[in-house]
Structure formats: structure tokens, C-alpha cells
Amino acid sequence: MPQPMNSKKKITRAAIDVFFDKGFDAASMREIAEKAGVTKPMIYYHFKNKQTLYQELLEEHLNEFCERLENILARDDQYQTIFSAVIDLYETTFSKGAKIYHIIQREISGNGRFVGLLTKKYFSRIVFQLSSLLHEGMRQGKVKPLGDSHLAGLSFSAILLFYFSQGTVIQQLSHTVSPGTFSGKAFRAHIAKLFLHQ
Missing domain, CATH: 1.10.10.60 (Homeodomain-like)
Structure with missing residues (x-):
């Protein structure tokens, strides 16, 4: 059909x-x-109805993100390569799906209908995966001591989420500092310095 x-x-x-x-x-x-x-x-x-359509849209895109993240973390690659691939995932996700992820952010920024569901099924899954990545990195000596790995995973996700989802804000901030300060290259280098042993 x-x-x-x-x-x-x-x-x-x-x-x-x-x-x-x-x-x-x-x-x-x-x-x-x-x-x-x-x-x-x-x-x-x-x-079935508008709410079903809306919920399916949110869940479809968040589930796809989670699966892509899990596939990256399952690779048999160098730690730095996997770490960089996670950053790439956030960048491509927000550049290609800006509208749907704006809708998701709007949904979770207030008392949305599906905040509890999305947190339980997807956001907790994302934070857990990133926490595991950083925990393993600390165990290997690749990642700096960051204390609680769950807080570290949440912080890592929050930084990437803000940078790649708030393009207009980043552009405006760029006018207040030296050229290139908030460029993608500078951002990636800064994230590496924050989390990784150089």
C-alpha cells in the first residue's frame, strides 16, 4: 500500500x-x-487524533536520536573519535531538524503534555548513555575527573544542546567578542579541553 x-x-x-x-x-x-x-x-x-499525531512526531524523532547515539557509542573506535562523533550527532540533528527540535524544546520548557513520558523514555536514556561514555572515559584516563558521571552526562548534553539549538543567540553573541570566538571549531576545541585530558 x-x-x-x-x-x-x-x-x-x-x-x-x-x-x-x-x-x-x-x-x-x-x-x-x-x-x-x-x-x-x-x-x-x-x-487517531491531533494529540496522537503530535506525540508520534515527538517520539519518532527522539527515538531516532537515541538510536543514533547508541550506535555511535557501540562503535569499536578510539575514544576521541567516539567523543567527536557525539558532538557531530548534536550538530547534524539540530541543523537538519531545526523545526521539530524547536517543537520538542517548547514542549519540555513548560508544563507540556508529554514531559513525563519524554523524560522517562528518551531524555533519561540520553543522559544515561552520555554518563556511561564519560564514566568509561574517566576509567580509561581519557576524561578528566568530573565527579558524578550522571551530572557530567547531563552537563555535556546541556552544553551541546544550547550551542547547536540556539543558532541565533550564538550569532548575536559573536558580534560582542573577537571574530571566531564562538565558531564551531573553537567550540569543539573548548569542549575537548573541558572534558578530555589533552
Whole structure:
């Protein structure tokens, strides 16, 4: 059944745009259908209601991020290579999926409908994986002593999250300091100095 699959992709892409522009409460299934070029019944063929569509969008992208992170950490590579690949993952994720991750950030910044669910299923998973990475690095002597590995994992994620998700802020900050201070190259070098033995 290629047509339903194709329609579902159109719907999810349109939904991201509408939820990004309007937020969950103001978005309507009619707007999503119009943007996707499908009928409202076609949306309900794939999704029970607006909340189901919204939740599936959030979970799909967060699960994909978690799986990509876990695949990186499972590689049989040098520690520095894996560490750099994690930073690459954050960068590519926010550059290619800026709208959906803006929606996710908006959802979790307040008392969103799915904060508890997303934290339990995905954010705790991300922090645990990064904590394990840093714990193993400390054990190997690759990572500086950082105290509690869970706090270290949370800090690592928070730094990467802010830098790669707040492009406009970073650009504005760049005008207040010497050229190149907040460049990607300078940021990566700084992260390495913060966490790794040089």
C-alpha cells in the first residue's frame, strides 16, 4: 500500500510546519490536511487524533536520536573519535531538524503534555548513555575527573544542546567578542579541553 505510506509522510512533514508555526493548541487538523494536500479523513486513517499525531512526531524523532547515539557509542573506535562523533550527532540533528527540535524544546520548557513520558523514555536514556561514555572515559584516563558521571552526562548534553539549538543567540553573541570566538571549531576545541585530558 504505497499511497498510505506516502500520505503519512506528507502529513508528518506538514504537521511539523504547522505545530512549529502555531503550537499544539492553535494548530488544527484542517490546516495540516491543507498543507499536506490530503483530506482530513486521510489524517485520521493514520492518526487517531491531533494529540496522537503530535506525540508520534515527538517520539519518532527522539527515538531516532537515541538510536543514533547508541550506535555511535557501540562503535569499536578510539575514544576521541567516539567523543567527536557525539558532538557531530548534536550538530547534524539540530541543523537538519531545526523545526521539530524547536517543537520538542517548547514542549519540555513548560508544563507540556508529554514531559513525563519524554523524560522517562528518551531524555533519561540520553543522559544515561552520555554518563556511561564519560564514566568509561574517566576509567580509561581519557576524561578528566568530573565527579558524578550522571551530572557530567547531563552537563555535556546541556552544553551541546544550547550551542547547536540556539543558532541565533550564538550569532548575536559573536558580534560582542573577537571574530571566531564562538565558531564551531573553537567550540569543539573548548569542549575537548573541558572534558578530555589533552
